[in-house]
Amino acid sequence: MSDEAFVRLQDAIISGELPPGERLRDYELAERLGTSKTPIRHALDRLADNGLVEMQRNRYTRVAPIDxxxxxxxxxxxxxxxxxxxxxxxxxxxxxxxxxxxxxxxxxxxxxxxxxxxxxxxxxxxxxxxxxxxxxxxxxxxxxxxxxxxxxxxxxxxxxxxxxxxxxxxxxxxxxxxxxxxxxxxxxxxxxxxxxxxxxxxxxxxxxxxxxxxxx
The missing domain is CATH 1.20.120.530 (GntR ligand-binding domain-like)
Known part of the structure; x- marks a missing residue:
């Protein structure tokens, strides 16, 4: 499930469906993709490793700007x-x-x-x-x-x-x-x-x- 969530979120970021600066809330993404929050969190970690999202500790996650x-x-x-x-x-x-x-x-x-x-x-x-x-x-x-x-x-x-x-x-x-x-x-x-x-x-x-x- 985390692989599927990763691919779908990555595609949405690349296409601009999720634009730079968009706040990403795991519970909203879980509901949107029809999964639990755990696969979403794993997917967001991978997207952060690839520079596509920014994770602010104890604050929020957002789509990273295009650097x-x-x-x-x-x-x-x-x-x-x-x-x-x-x-x-x-x-x-x-x-x-x-x-x-x-x-x-x-x-x-x-x-x-x-x-x-x-x-x-x-x-x-x-x-x-x-x-x-x-x-x-x-x-x-x-x-x-x-x-x-x-x-x-x-x-x-x-x-x-x-x-x-x-x-x-x-x-x-x-x-x-x-x-x-x-x-x-x-x-x-x-x-x-x-x-x-x-x-x-x-x-x-x-x-x-x-x-x-x-x-x-």
Whole structure:
């Protein structure tokens, strides 16, 4: 039950159904989700570990504000992990692995074409995790999964300033490099994505006040 509560609350926070600053009362959440307070408390502890809620001792729990510095750090680490997988995977990659990764790149392209920011975030996470799985590195996959909610929540709140043209160019280049099995090109494209494209979206969101606000 705590796993189900965690997933449902995480999804509500990422989507904005539970906005930054929203007070979270365990008895209200238990009634809303049709469970007891114990699974809710366990779920809130996990959400706090992931930086999605803030727990004030002897006071209250609330949805955490979007911390742009934390988002920047998550983007940096996400990129480092993915690039690290590329170094290990490309020298030994097999035909079926290439086909699998190209399909994941196509999922990203589909999300870009439909301007589906949540779909793009899920596809991006899927592609990075795909490399980690081929590498056989469960630790990388675990960290990617942990970083995902912070990035997805930011993306949902900042979708109005998302640079779809730049992101689309990167996705097309990733697909081409995969088909060419060109590790140097893939790493270069990922550096562009994580050092330039995504940070510029974060900067634009900050400048326009589209993230980092809290509800009173």
């Amino acid at each position: 742009l510095n934390r988002v920047r750090n998550a983007v940096d680490l996400f990129g480092d992990i993915w690039i690290g997988s590329v170094r290990h995977v490309l020298p030994v990659i097999q035909d079926d692995d290439v086909s699998y990764l190209v399909e994941l790149a196509d999922d990203m392209a589909t999300a870009v074409n439909s301007r589906d920011v949540i779909g793009f975030g899920a596809a991006l996470r899927g592609a990075a995790t795909g490399f980690a799985r081929i590498e056989g590195n469960a630790a990388r996959a675990t960290v990617i999964e942990r970083l995902g909610p912070q990035i997805r929540r930011f993306s949902q709140h900042s979708k109005d300033v998302f640079d779809w043209a730049a992101v689309g160019d990167v996705v097309a280049s990733i697909r081409d490099a995969l088909e060419e099995r060109d590790a140097v090109k893939i790493r270069a494209v990922l550096v562009t994505l994580f050092d330039e494209v995504l940070p510029s979206i974060i900067d634009r969101a900050e400048a326009e006040g589209l993230a980092g606000t809290t509800a009173e």
